[in-house]
Amino acid sequence: MKPPALLLALLLAPALSATPAAHPMAGTPSHSVRITGAVKAPAEFDVAALKKLLPRNSGPVDVVCASGAVVGKVENFRGVRLTDVLDRVGIDLKEHKDDRRMVIVARATDGYVVTFSWSELYNTPIGRDVLVAWEKDGKPLDAHEGQLLLISGQDIKTGPRHVRWLSEIEIVRMK
Ligand SMILES: Nc1nc2c(c(=O)[nH]1)N[C@H]1C(S)=C(S)[C@@H](COP(=O)(O)O)O[C@H]1N2
Ligand SMILES: [Mo]
Numbered sequence: 001m002k003p004p005a006l007l008l009a010l011l012l013a014p015a016l017s018a019t020p021a022a023h024p025m026a027g028t029p030s031h032s033v034r035i036t037g038a039v040k041a042p043a044e045f046d047v048a049a050l051k052k053l054l055p056r057n058s059g060p061v062d063v064v065c066a067s068g069a070v071v072g073k074v075e076n077f078r079g080v081r082l083t084d085v086l087d088r089v090g091i092d093l094k095e096h097k098d099d100r101r102m103v104i105v106a107r108a109t110d111g112y113v114v115t116f117s118w119s120e121l122y123n124t125p126i127g128r129d130v131l132v133a134w135e136k137d138g139k140p141l142d143a144h145e146g147q148l149l150l151i152s153g154q155d156i157k158t159g160p161r162h163v164r165w166l167s168e169i170e171i172v173r174m175k
Contacts, residue, residue: 028109030148030166032047033132033166038102042089047134055080058131061074064158066159077133078134081130082104082131086171092173104118105168114160129153132166149164
């Protein structure tokens with residue numbers, strides 16, 4: 001390699017190696033969601049276990065990216081409220097005022113992460129429309145989103161907290 005070519009290669013190297021970093025991990029379909037952290041006992045729910053809770057329908061949801069682009073129009077997600085799942089497991093509250101310390105972290109198989117606060121889920125209208133869903137428009141989720149996703153239907157931009165390949169909910173007690 002002649003010096004100018006070498007220089008060009010060195011200059012381009014960071015840009016080239018940065019390309020895969022935009023997608024740090026390829027997502028794989030999730031078959032269950034684990035509930036971990038500050039809970040009475042860690043638990044795991046697959047679709048069959050979730051269906052034994054109280055299934056609900058989201059009604060129409062536009063999936064809107066942070067950019068403002070509408071990336072999907074969904075007539076209905078079917079799933080259970082995240083709060084119903086958390087109540088089934090039991091958040092580990094050591095004293096009365098512990099509830100509002102809790103941060104609820106949702107993770108996917110590709111490393112995608114979003115957060116909720118306990119107050120948001122239990123003490124604002126947002127929480128009523130946060131669903132762990134297994135069905136979209138009457139059909140099981142496809143491989144792109146499957147088998148479980150999380151959706152926060154009251155968000156202004158619903159894309160960011162539409163978590164494909166949902167695999168873990170962690171309860172974190174803030175100091
Ligand atoms: N697991 C996972 N979920 C994700 C993302 C992601 O990178 N990984 N991207 C989000 C973004 S930026 C948007 S806008 C919505 C809609 O993206 P989709 O149309 O690719 O499903 O999904 C969100 N959910
Ligand atoms: Mo997005």
